[in-house]
Amino acid sequence: MAAAAGVSLSTASRVLNGSTRTVAPEYAEKVLAAAAALRYTADASARAMRRASDSIALVADDLTTASISLVLAAMEREARSVDAFVTVASTGGTPSRQLETVRLMCAMRPRALVLTSSRLDTDLLQGRLLRELLAYQRDGGRVVIFGDTDMPFDAISVDNRASAAPVGSYLAKAGHRRVTIVAGAADRANVSDRAVGFTDGLIAGGVDSDDIRLVHCDVSREGGFAAVAGLLAHGPLDTQALVCANDAIAIGAMSALRAAGLRVPDEVSVTGFDDIPLATDVTPRLTTVAVPLARIGQDAIRLALGDHDEPRRTTEHGALVLRDSTRSRV
Structure with missing residues (x-):
C-alpha cells in the first residue's frame, strides 16, 4: 500500500x-x-490487537432511566469531540452481572471504563470486581466511577442527602405537616440517601417525625403510580405532600392522583428529584431538585481521557427548583 x-x-x-x-x-x-x-x-480486529480502541465503555445499572440518558448523551458528545465513541452495557445493578460485564468490556480493550452505580465498594463480591478493575488499569486503561465508592479510582458523586434536605425545609416552611416520602427501592443507596435528606429538612422545619410516612417502590414511573394507588386503596390520602425520590416516580404519583380525582397542588403537593426534561412538560410542572447530569457526563469523559496519576474525586450538589406542583399552605 x-x-x-x-x-x-x-x-x-x-x-x-x-x-x-x-x-x-x-x-x-x-x-x-x-x-x-x-x-x-x-482490519479493525488487527488494530484492536495492536492497541486499545478509541471506545469508552459505559457500564450502567439501568440504561432506561431518563437521568442516565442525559449522562450518556453528554458522554457521547464529549467523546466525539476527541474522536472517541461510547459503548454501553446494562447490568441491572446485580453485582455478579457487574463483574461479568466488566470482564467482557475489559477484554474488548476500551480506552477507558466508566461505571455508574448507586454504590460500589471494595469488598463487593469479596473484592473480585476491584481486582478486575485494577488489572485493567495496570494494562493501561482508566476507570471512572459515577456514584458513591471507596474504590481507588476517579469518581464523581452526588451528595444526595444534602441536596434533598432543602425540599423538606421548603415544604415545612410552606406549611405542610403530613408528608409521605415515596422513597424508591430500599437497597438503592442514592434514593435511600435522598429519603434521609428529605426527612432531615422536614424535621428541621418543624414537622413531627410521626407525621412523616415512608413508602418504598420500584424506581420508575410505574413504581410511583403503584405506590400512590396502593395508598389510595386504603382510604382517603392522609397526606399534604408526596416527596418522591426521583422525577419518574413523581410523574407516576401525579398520574395516580389524577386518576383518583385529586388535584395537584390544590389538594396534594408533589416533588421530584433530578430535573429531567419531562419535569417541565407535565402538568402541573414539577417542583424538583436539578442535578447537573450533563456536566457529570462531560466530566466523566474528561476524567477518563485525562493524564493524571492520583485519583480525582468530585462531589456534585443539586439545587431546588420551584414550579407548579407545590403550593403554600400558610
Whole structure:
C-alpha cells in the first residue's frame, strides 16, 4: 500500500487509520487513490490487537432511566469531540452481572471504563470486581466511577442527602405537616440517601417525625403510580405532600392522583428529584431538585481521557427548583 502510493508506512497508516496527526493533502490523496485501486480496507480486529480502541465503555445499572440518558448523551458528545465513541452495557445493578460485564468490556480493550452505580465498594463480591478493575488499569486503561465508592479510582458523586434536605425545609416552611416520602427501592443507596435528606429538612422545619410516612417502590414511573394507588386503596390520602425520590416516580404519583380525582397542588403537593426534561412538560410542572447530569457526563469523559496519576474525586450538589406542583399552605 505505502509503496503503491509512494509514501512511507507511517504516512499511509496515519491516513488510513484516521490519525489526528496532519498529513499533507497531496500525500493523503495518493494513499486514498492507492487504497481504492487495491481495494484496501482496514482490519479493525488487527488494530484492536495492536492497541486499545478509541471506545469508552459505559457500564450502567439501568440504561432506561431518563437521568442516565442525559449522562450518556453528554458522554457521547464529549467523546466525539476527541474522536472517541461510547459503548454501553446494562447490568441491572446485580453485582455478579457487574463483574461479568466488566470482564467482557475489559477484554474488548476500551480506552477507558466508566461505571455508574448507586454504590460500589471494595469488598463487593469479596473484592473480585476491584481486582478486575485494577488489572485493567495496570494494562493501561482508566476507570471512572459515577456514584458513591471507596474504590481507588476517579469518581464523581452526588451528595444526595444534602441536596434533598432543602425540599423538606421548603415544604415545612410552606406549611405542610403530613408528608409521605415515596422513597424508591430500599437497597438503592442514592434514593435511600435522598429519603434521609428529605426527612432531615422536614424535621428541621418543624414537622413531627410521626407525621412523616415512608413508602418504598420500584424506581420508575410505574413504581410511583403503584405506590400512590396502593395508598389510595386504603382510604382517603392522609397526606399534604408526596416527596418522591426521583422525577419518574413523581410523574407516576401525579398520574395516580389524577386518576383518583385529586388535584395537584390544590389538594396534594408533589416533588421530584433530578430535573429531567419531562419535569417541565407535565402538568402541573414539577417542583424538583436539578442535578447537573450533563456536566457529570462531560466530566466523566474528561476524567477518563485525562493524564493524571492520583485519583480525582468530585462531589456534585443539586439545587431546588420551584414550579407548579407545590403550593403554600400558610
